[in-house]
Amino acid sequence: MADDNNEKTDESRRRFIKNTGWVAGGVVGGSLFGGLLTSQLQDEPDTQTKEKETTQTLQEARTFFSRKEDFETLSAATERILPEDDDGPGAIELGVPFFIDKQLSGSWGTNDKAYMKDPFFQDNQTYEYQHKDTKQHKSGPNTSSQAPSSVPRYQTRMNRGEIYIRGLRRMNEVSQNKFDKKFFDLETDQKDEVLKAFDNGEIMMRGAAGVTFFNLLRQMTLEGAFSDPVYGGNKNMAGWKMKEFPGPRLGYTQEIESEEFIKKEPKSLRDYQS
Amino acid sequence: MAKKLDKVDVVVVGTGWAGGVISAEMAKAGKKVVALERGDKKNLQDYTGEKDELRYIERFQMMQDLSNETITSRNNIGERALPVRTQDEMNAGTDTGGGSVHWAGAVYRYPPYDFEIYSKTVERYGKDKIPDGMTIQDWGITYDEMEKYYDRFEKTAGISGEEDPLGPERSDDYPNPPLKETEPIRLFKNTTKDMGYHPYQVTSANVSQQYENPDGETLNACQYCAFCHYYGCDFGAKSDPLMTVIPTAQKHDNFELRTQSYVRRVLYDGNKANGVMYTDTETGQEFEQPADVVVLAAFTFTNNRLLMLSDIGEQYNPETRKGVIGRNFNGQMNITFLGATGFFDERKFNLYMGAGALGGTMNDFAADNFDHSDVDFLNGGAIEIRQYGSGAIESNRVPKGTPNWGSEFKKNANFYANRNLTIWYTSAIMSWYHNYMDLDPTYKDDFGDPLLRITNKYTDQDRNIAKFGIEKCKEIMENMGADTVDVDEVPDEFDHIYQGGHYAGGVIMGDDPETSAVNNYLQMWDVDNLFVVGGSAFPHFPGHHPTLTIGSLGYRAAEGIEKYLKEGGQLVQPKQKA
Numbered sequence: 001m002a003d004d005n006n007e008k009t010d011e012s013r014r015r016f017i018k019n020t021g022w023v024a025g026g027v028v029g030g031s032l033f034g035g036l037l038t039s040q041l042q043d044e045p046d047t048q049t050k051e052k053e054t055t056q057t058l059q060e061a062r063t064f065f066s067r068k069e070d071f072e073t074l075s076a077a078t079e080r081i082l083p084e085d086d087d088g089p090g091a092i093e094l095g096v097p098f099f100i101d102k103q104l105s106g107s108w109g110t111n112d113k114a115y116m117k118d119p120f121f122q123d124n125q126t127y128e129y130q131h132k133d134t135k136q137h138k139s140g141p142n143t144s145s146q147a148p149s150s151v152p153r154y155q156t157r158m159n160r161g162e163i164y165i166r167g168l169r170r171m172n173e174v175s176q177n178k179f180d181k182k183f184f185d186l187e188t189d190q191k192d193e194v195l196k197a198f199d200n201g202e203i204m205m206r207g208a209a210g211v212t213f214f215n216l217l218r219q220m221t222l223e224g225a226f227s228d229p230v231y232g233g234n235k236n237m238a239g240w241k242m243k244e245f246p247g248p249r250l251g252y253t254q255e256i257e258s259e260e261f262i263k264k265e266p267k268s269l270r271d272y273q274s
Numbered sequence: 275m276a277k278k279l280d281k282v283d284v285v286v287v288g289t290g291w292a293g294g295v296i297s298a299e300m301a302k303a304g305k306k307v308v309a310l311e312r313g314d315k316k317n318l319q320d321y322t323g324e325k326d327e328l329r330y331i332e333r334f335q336m337m338q339d340l341s342n343e344t345i346t347s348r349n350n351i352g353e354r355a356l357p358v359r360t361q362d363e364m365n366a367g368t369d370t371g372g373g374s375v376h377w378a379g380a381v382y383r384y385p386p387y388d389f390e391i392y393s394k395t396v397e398r399y400g401k402d403k404i405p406d407g408m409t410i411q412d413w414g415i416t417y418d419e420m421e422k423y424y425d426r427f428e429k430t431a432g433i434s435g436e437e438d439p440l441g442p443e444r445s446d447d448y449p450n451p452p453l454k455e456t457e458p459i460r461l462f463k464n465t466t467k468d469m470g471y472h473p474y475q476v477t478s479a480n481v482s483q484q485y486e487n488p489d490g491e492t493l494n495a496c497q498y499c500a501f502c503h504y505y506g507c508d509f510g511a512k513s514d515p516l517m518t519v520i521p522t523a524q525k526h527d528n529f530e531l532r533t534q535s536y537v538r539r540v541l542y543d544g545n546k547a548n549g550v551m552y553t554d555t556e557t558g559q560e561f562e563q564p565a566d567v568v569v570l571a572a573f574t575f576t577n578n579r580l581l582m583l584s585d586i587g588e589q590y591n592p593e594t595r596k597g598v599i600g601r602n603f604n605g606q607m608n609i610t611f612l613g614a615t616g617f618f619d620e621r622k623f624n625l626y627m628g629a630g631a632l633g634g635t636m637n638d639f640a641a642d643n644f645d646h647s648d649v650d651f652l653n654g655g656a657i658e659i660r661q662y663g664s665g666a667i668e669s670n671r672v673p674k675g676t677p678n679w680g681s682e683f684k685k686n687a688n689f690y691a692n693r694n695l696t697i698w699y700t701s702a703i704m705s706w707y708h709n710y711m712d713l714d715p716t717y718k719d720d721f722g723d724p725l726l727r728i729t730n731k732y733t734d735q736d737r738n739i740a741k742f743g744i745e746k747c748k749e750i751m752e753n754m755g756a757d758t759v760d761v762d763e764v765p766d767e768f769d770h771i772y773q774g775g776h777y778a779g780g781v782i783m784g785d786d787p788e789t790s791a792v793n794n795y796l797q798m799w800d801v802d803n804l805f806v807v808g809g810s811a812f813p814h815f816p817g818h819h820p821t822l823t824i825g826s827l828g829y830r831a832a833e834g835i836e837k838y839l840k841e842g843g844q845l846v847q848p849k850q851k852a
Contacts, residue, residue, distance in 0.1 A: 083680065144664075144696060199679075
């Protein structure tokens with residue numbers, strides 16, 4: 001029941017936005033929600049509308065990023081990676097920034113299962129290693145079950161959480177140097193220019209490659225948008241709806257031979273396990 | 275101080291297919307047997323209700339924790355190797371059943387050519403066809419000798435399949451019929467049939483119907499639920515050691531499974547293996563487990579490293595090309611499984627349904643099934659289409675030219691989520707004098723023991739066979755009617771990513787102790803009561819998935835161990851090269 005309510009709120013929210021014409025103009029585009037979020041944090045009036053607009057849950061508070069500014073930078077960056085468009089919501093509305101915040105506060109963020117022993121060489125060889133680009137789904141025996149993202153190349157003594165903090169602050173530095181503004185205050189194409197510089201391996205950070213940070217950022221944005229909603233992203237299963245992905249099901253013995261595509265409304269792990 | 279335990283007949287390191295088969299056979303034969311597993315105790319319940327792509331695929335729930343131990347990797351002799359630090363870059367199985375629980379389940383018998391690759395290549399093309407530095411050799415066993423072990427393992431695992439029209443002779447049918455056909459598989463089969471090829475259904479350990487194996491273990495029918503490869507099966511419908519050989523062993527009081535038992539040394543007196551030393555990772559207590567026979571049946575990396583740490587056998591040296599331990603490292607890396615992806619603008623497929631080994635395949639370009647006189651490589655591979663069942667995170671494939679992120683990416687990723695098919699070539703990987711394993715001089719584990727170091731680079735053979743396969747896949751995909759066909763690029767060099775779990779060699783089998791570590795019973799030439807079983811025994815990597823051969827070699831080794839316990843001594847007369 002709760003889910004149905006959420007979905008309705010979500011729909012009405014989208015109608016609201018459409019009616020007010022906020023998404024119509026290309027100028028606002030992806031930074032819309034970044035802006036919304038910023039203004040919200042600045043304690044704007046009319047709490048009721050806001051609740052509806054963002055369908056916020058009680059879990060949506062920061063547990064990893066202490067500086068608001070870091071989180072705003074993160075939100076704005078994820079929204080450029082997966083922007084809101086006619087197909088459906090973007091990263092912010094899907095809950096991706098909070099997903100990343102939660103992931104980084106756990107064992108993934110602290111690299112519990114990674115080999116983090118010395119020495120960590122910082123030389124040409126490491127530089128080359130960190131800038132190798134292999135898509136996980138392009139080769140090797142697991143080709144078909146891997147996400148199409150670059151394998152993060154790891155030769156730094158910082159853990160993932162630390163890389164994020166350094167990376168986001170470096171993004172703001174680069175933005176300041178280039179455009180004299182914080183990343184989240186940039187125009188859409190300026191934001192893209194900064195992100196591209198990280199993606200292309202042009203930015204170095206102290207102790208790590210900018211591209212290592214970018215690959216993590218891109219990977220985790222996709223994860224937040226399309227993993228089970230239990231982790232805080234893929235809000236209202238809106239990511240799955242865009243892909244016509246039905247979520248975990250018992251099985252498809254009766255349908256597996258079908259010639260036609262069979263569309264199903266998504267169900268979550270909560271439904272499956274109960 | 276290590277605590278010394280009572281002696282047993284057989285101690286087995288590892289509980290995957292190899293260790294599981296040996297444990298079951300020894301238990302059934304009434305031997306006192308202890309199996310040691312570094313990971314946790316698991317059973318079916320641990321995997322029921324676990325359909326979670328983030329946890330299992332992105333966060334590697336079932337993979338080895340690398341914080342204590344990983345490998346280091348480099349391309350060339352003389353370079354410094356860097357540790358492979360994260361599970362994104364390296365994953366190997368752990369916990370009861372090992373990598374055999376999260377596997378996809380595709381099985382192929384290796385063809386006669388691969389077992390006698392040196393002799394058969396020379397016979398058909400002459401010695402000059404084998405390039406300088408390629409160290410392929412006969413396996414010391416023929417397909418005909420392997421056939422009964424293949425048959426035995428297929429029955430234990432309840433393998434579901436139909437006969438390969440180009441396959442080697444079989445003594446019996448598969449115990450279960452093939453899995454169902456899907457639209458992409460039908461499209462692949464019809465297209466390749468029209469092209470004059472010989473497609474058939476991928477032979478599968480996802481079981482097509484409820485089945486009781488000869489040991490009395492029951493497997494359930496596959497539900498095509500898609501959460502398969504990288505997951506444990508929800509229903510006990512994917513054959514693995516947890517559903518078969520481990521419970522078979524556990525029916526006998528003379529079998530004991532000890533988990534959280536991290537084996538660190540083989541106790542070796544220069545002549546015999548007297549047991550193993552391990553650390554209980556829950557208490558930190560060290561134990562010595564004495565045994566009449568020691569079986570290393572862990573992953574390739576562990577089998578090699580334990581021999582090196584225990585100083586057993588002569589370490590291979592690429593400069594002198596002498597020594598055997600660590601020789602002929604091989605496996606499927608980023609130059610294998612390359613092919614073509616088709617994007618279909620007008621068709622949607624049910625890609626969210628599937629099973630690990632659900633697919634179509636053909637062996638027209640496998641092994642020596644085609645004439646190599648005019649091509650610039652040896653061996654071949656299967657061409658496959660697979661319908662694993664895609665998760666939503668992985669459903670982000672876009673045609674070439676689409677940016678990696680941003681609005682165009684999102685649009686195409688959503689549009690093509692159910693409109694793309696991939697076919698690939700599982701090319702063989704040959705062995706070379708410069709690809710090997712030894713201990714790393716710098717990096718250590720928590721106990722202070724050196725990590726395993728891998729030295730591996732590509733040759734023209736690797737690049738040429740990959741190019742050939744991609745071309746074939748492209749032709750097929752075009753005929754399948756895709757609107758856009760993207761082909762994979764051939765990588766210049768090995769990229770130090772060890773994602774697939776298909777790594778082999780280093781303790782290879784053969785008929786000559788100069789060039790092999792174990793005989794065709796997987797018994798060490800140097801140490802009669804030490805058997806080293808698993809992918810570590812592959813002298814090269816044939817052009818098909820490895821698991822069926824690993825499980826079947828388990829039966830071969832089990833037979834050898836029983837023989838040794840009765841008669842003692844070397845079971846095979848070594849053949850010295852003329």
